[in-house]
Amino acid sequence: MSYGRPPPRIESMVSLKVDNLTYRTTPEDLHSVFERCGEVGDFYIPRDRFTRESKGFAFVRFYDKRDAEDALDAMDGRW
Template sequence: MTIYVGNLSFQATEEDLQEVFAEYGEVGRISLPTDRETGRKRGFAFVEMKDEAKEDLAISELDGAEWLGRELKVNKAKPREGARPSGGGRNFSNSPN
């Protein structure tokens, strides 16, 4: 179960996201992509949670919430259509519903 978190502040860290999502349940993994050329954060993340009911609660509570000066876009990540699997074989779209 993976959550897409968009419109993130560029100052947000994996530790920040861990702290926020841990309030809703056990967090498995966090991915905070960076630009290949500049190394800068791209303004979105993926958060894996262990329990789907708690994932749904986190989505409903955090979508639209203001955090670090930005209004978050939070929803279930969707596999990218037509994308080739890379690395772990998971490709998620970074677009909201």
């Protein structure tokens, strides 16, 4: 997970946008869910500039396109 700096090999990663997250979602929460689909390279949860709360969405980056596609199929519509 990168906290303010890009992970290695970022140019070859595939990014998925994850919507409708609670404002308390952490990178660890995302990791426990998405690691089942493949090797996760990075998470990014945009935060409000003033309150530092999550904006309710995140980006999950996978090293392999097939893993990202598996995650998309497995997580689409999931709560």
